[in-house]
Amino acid sequence: xxxxxxxxxxxxxxxxxxxxxxxxxxxxxxxxxxxxxxxxxxxxxxxxxxxxxxxxxxxxxxxxxxxxxxxxxxxxxxxxxxxxxxxxxxxxxxxxxxxxxxxxxxxxxxxxxxxxxxxxxxxxxxxxxxxxxxxxxxxxxxxxxxxxxxxxxxxxxxxxxxxxxxxxxxxxxxxxxxxxxxxxxxxxxxxxxxxxxxxxxxxxxxxxxxxxxxxxxxxxxxxxxx
Ligand SMILES: [Zn+2]
Numbered sequence: 001x002x003x004x005x006x007x008x009x010x011x012x013x014x015x016x017x018x019x020x021x022x023x024x025x026x027x028x029x030x031x032x033x034x035x036x037x038x039x040x041x042x043x044x045x046x047x048x049x050x051x052x053x054x055x056x057x058x059x060x061x062x063x064x065x066x067x068x069x070x071x072x073x074x075x076x077x078x079x080x081x082x083x084x085x086x087x088x089x090x091x092x093x094x095x096x097x098x099x100x101x102x103x104x105x106x107x108x109x110x111x112x113x114x115x116x117x118x119x120x121x122x123x124x125x126x127x128x129x130x131x132x133x134x135x136x137x138x139x140x141x142x143x144x145x146x147x148x149x150x151x152x153x154x155x156x157x158x159x160x161x162x163x164x165x166x167x168x169x170x171x172x173x174x175x176x177x178x179x180x181x182x183x184x185x186x187x188x189x190x191x192x193x194x195x196x197x198x199x200x201x202x203x204x205x206x207x208x209x210x211x212x213x214x215x216x217x218x219x220x221x222x223x224x225x226x
Contacts, residue, residue, distance in 0.1 A: 003037050003048055005072040008082030010042035011108035015069060019045065029053055041109060046082065050075035089203040091211025093136055096125050100203070107196060116187035119195045120149065120179045123202065127152035130161050130206055150180040166202060173198055 006013040016037035025031040030053045036045045053076075072078055088100050103118035125143070131152065132139040150171065157167040170176055175191045176198075178184070187195075 001066050002069045003072045003075075004069055005037070005046065005048070005080060006084055007039040007042060007044070008046055008080070008084045009044040010039060011084045011104065012039070012041040014039060014041045016040065016046055016048075018048075046080060048072060048075070049079040051077040087200075089200065089208040091207045092203060093129060093134070093207075095136065096122060096129065096203075096207075099125060100199075103196075107192060110189075112189050112192040113185065113187045116175055116185055116192045116195055119192070119199050120175065120185065123176070123195070123199050124149050124152065126199075126203060126206060127156055130156045131159070148180045149176060162202070162206065166205060169198055170202075 002015045002017045004013065005016055007016065016039045018035045019038045021033055021035035023031050023033055032049065032051050034047070034049045037048050038045045072080060088097060088104065092100065099118055099122040103115050103122060106115035106118060125139070127149065128142050129136070129139045132142050153162070153167055153170045153176075156162055157164065173191075173194050175185050175187050175195050178186070185191075
C-alpha cells in the first residue's frame with residue numbers, strides 16, 4: 001500500500017510506500033494503523049497514523065500487501081508527521097503566490113533550471129506589481145510591455161521602493177543578468193539558490209512587511225473604534 005501525500009521533508013506531493021506498520025485493534029472491525037511510508041522523491045520516511053473501521057471504502061485486511069494508493073486526505077482521523085511548513089512569504093497577491101509555489105515545487109524536486117526560470121518570472125511579476133502600485137489589473141496591462149528585468153529593478157529603486165543594497169544584490173546574481181540579456185537561462189543548483197534567497201528577501205521587504213504593517217494599523221484602528 002502507498003499513500004499520496006505532500007512529503008514533509010522535500011515538499012513534493014508524490015507517492016510514499018508503506019515500509020513498516022503496526023496495528024492497534026479496538027475490535028475485529030475497528031483498529032488504528034501506525035505506519036512509516038517512504039517518499040518516492042526523497043526516500044525519507046513519514047509517520048502516517050489513521051483509524052479504520054468497517055464501511056470504509058478500502059479493504060484493509062492484508063492492506064500492506066495490496067497495490068493500492070490512498071490519498072492521505074481520504075484517511076480517517078489521520079495524523080501525518082512531519083508536515084511541510086509553507087515558507088512562502090505572506091501577503092503576496094495570488095498571481096505572484098502561484099508562481100512562487102510552482103518554483104518551490106520544482107526547487108524541492110531538484111529541477112534547478114525550471115525553478116530558476118520560475119523564480120525569475122516571480123521577480124519580474126513582483127517588480128511589475130510594485131511599479132503598478134500593487135494594483136493587479138494595471139500590473140496585468142503593464143506586463144504586456146517587455147522591459148528588461150534589471151531595468152525594472154533599477155526603476156523601482158529610483159522610485160524609492162527598494163533599498164540600494166537590495167538593488168546591488170540583484171545585480172550580483174548571475175542568472176538575473178542572463179535573463180536581462182537573452183532570457184535563456186542556464187542554471188545550476190547554486191544559481192537557483194542565489195535567486196531563491198534573493199527573491200525571498202525581496203518579497204518579504206516589498207510585500208510581507210508592508211502587509212504586516214497595514215494589518216497592524218488596521219487592528220489598532222478597529223480597537224480604538226470598538
Ligand atoms: Zn520527500
